[in-house]
Amino acid sequence: MMALHPKIIDLTLDRVWRLLAALDHPERRLAPVIHVAGTNGKGSTVAMIRAGLMGAGQRVQAYTSPHLARFHERIRMSDGLIAEDALAAVLEECERANGGQPITYFEITTCAALLAFSRDPADFCLLEVGLGGRLDATNVIDAPRLTVIAPVSLDHQHYLGETLPEIAAEKAGILKRGVPCVVGPQDEAGMEVIEAKAARLGAPLIAHGQHWHVWEERGRLVFQDEHGLLDLPLPRLIGAHQVQNAGMAIAALRALGMEEAACEAAVTRAEWPARLQRLRLGPLVDAAGRAELWLDGGHNPAAGVALAEAVTRLPPRPLHLICGMLNTKDVAGFMRPLAGVAETLTAVSIPGEAATLPAETTAAAATAAGLPATTADSVAEAVARVAREVPNARILICGSLYLAGKVLAENG
Structure with missing residues (x-):
């Protein structure tokens, strides 16, 4: 598959759409999708949303990147990491459907994940953006149930733009018409871009500092939104930044109609290796x-x-x-x-x-x-x-x- 990779990474969705069409559009047969972008914290936030949904008895798929020790970590089915034979089968199916045409490693493996998910009964499908958002291979879902934009900062400038507003515009590319978006803490310049894009699309924002707040108090996590106040344990994942990530996860769970038990499971059961x-x-x-x-x-x-x-x-x-x-x-x-x-x-x-x-x-x-x-x-x-x-x-x-x-x- 690496031999099929273009000489340079040119961000485009054309190759992904071509392969998905050849696979009979598995992206149209997924469980309700929660699409997560951002520069820092999106992986931890996905892990906490997943833990919260599972704590509420939901069957949850998750696509994340990169993997740490085994490729299988990228594709979590409703019952755990994708099995070796199932992974080999969907990769070979995608390779045949691609017909030897140029496609990036991330693009073809994303298509494989979507194909696997389309055949696995689940209640929710979590998709983590790989790079940027607007032209990322995961950005092929017409109507996700919810989107999330974690804090945006400078990274990958050679692909996404040199300034914070330019990068925020790429991340805001996951916003969809009429679909709510949970927004984590942002610099003012980045937030202005996200708000403008949301206004054009009629996408309701659930924004930190406006619609929800989270903080640490006396060794506990306190979350407050229009539905009320939650007093929860501190996140299992270590660091003050994980309090913010937990806030995004809880805001997402509340937007999905989950109860307090799911929010507690999000902070107490999440596992995400190599984050302190x-x-x-x-x-x-x-x-x-x-x-x-x-x-x-x-x-x-x-x-x-x-x-x-x-x-x-x-x-x-x-x-x-x-x-x-x-x-x-x-x-x-x-x-x-x-x-x-x-x-x-x-x-x-x-x-x-x-x-x-x-x-x-x-x-x-x-x-x-x-x-x-x-x-x-x-x-x-x-x-x-x-x-x-x-x-x-x-x-x-x-x-x-x-x-x-x-x-x-x-x-x-």
């Missing part, structure tokens, strides 16, 4: 000894801010970073907020990734941001070195979901 995840078992944990080992896949400036804030809320320990990043990311923007909370950074290259930033370049960016940095040949070497030099360290592996996937696979 504490690793507790495996060879890397053994190599860390008495040091704590954490993993996070955030990779843009907004993620750096959220990560820095989250680690300061943990019990005090000296923080040491192990970081690998792609050469398409704003490395300095990611590093700057972390430089104020971490003591050192050990840079690594991401194994098997053609677009990895060389460890030396990552280390130089960290040093320029005011964070003392060295390099290591592997994550395992970096973990062992930090644990040897600072036995009581909190070691945080970060910088890329691709690196996080390699770590989870290596750690079993």
Whole structure:
């Protein structure tokens, strides 16, 4: 399938529409769709909406990306991850229907997911945008039940535009005529774009700060909207940013008519690996000894801010970073907020990734941001070195979901 990939990524829906037509339009035979876009938090929000719906006894499908350790993570059927034989069957069916024509990896696998979902009885289908929104391969649903736009910030500027309003316009491309949209916290410039697009389409907005509010109070999560106030446990997913993500999930569940039990399940049962995840078992944990080992896949400036804030809320320990990043990311923007909370950074290259930033370049960016940095040949070497030099360290592996996937696979 990678051999079919165009030489460059040109965002268009033409190839997707062609293949879906050849497959007899599986996108028209889905359970009610909840379509989620945004720069940061959309994956966690999908995980919480899914947990909430399942807590209410609903059968839920979910399509997310990228995967971490196994491709199957992208396609969650109503009874769990897609089975190996079922995945092979839909991929082969899509390959035959495509007839060898150019199509991107994400486009053809999205079509495969929609084909699998169309044959699986479910109550809801969650679709997470891969890149942008307007021209993303998931944006083929004429009338979703609900859309969600998580916080929009600068990322993928070479595809989506250089300014926040331009990027927000791409994300707002998932809005559909008359379909309600839950909107997470936004910068004013981005919100203006979303509101203008919604007004043109007659799409009712359920916006943070206007129609719903969420905050942490005395170790609890408090959510308030026109239906009343909820007093819930803090999210199982760690970090102040997860309170905001939980707010979006709860607002979505309320818009779908779910009761308080579903909202509580959203915050207490959601699982989403590599989002400030504490690793507790495996060879890397053994190599860390008495040091704590954490993993996070955030990779843009907004993620750096959220990560820095989250680690300061943990019990005090000296923080040491192990970081690998792609050469398409704003490395300095990611590093700057972390430089104020971490003591050192050990840079690594991401194994098997053609677009990895060389460890030396990552280390130089960290040093320029005011964070003392060295390099290591592997994550395992970096973990062992930090644990040897600072036995009581909190070691945080970060910088890329691709690196996080390699770590989870290596750690079993």
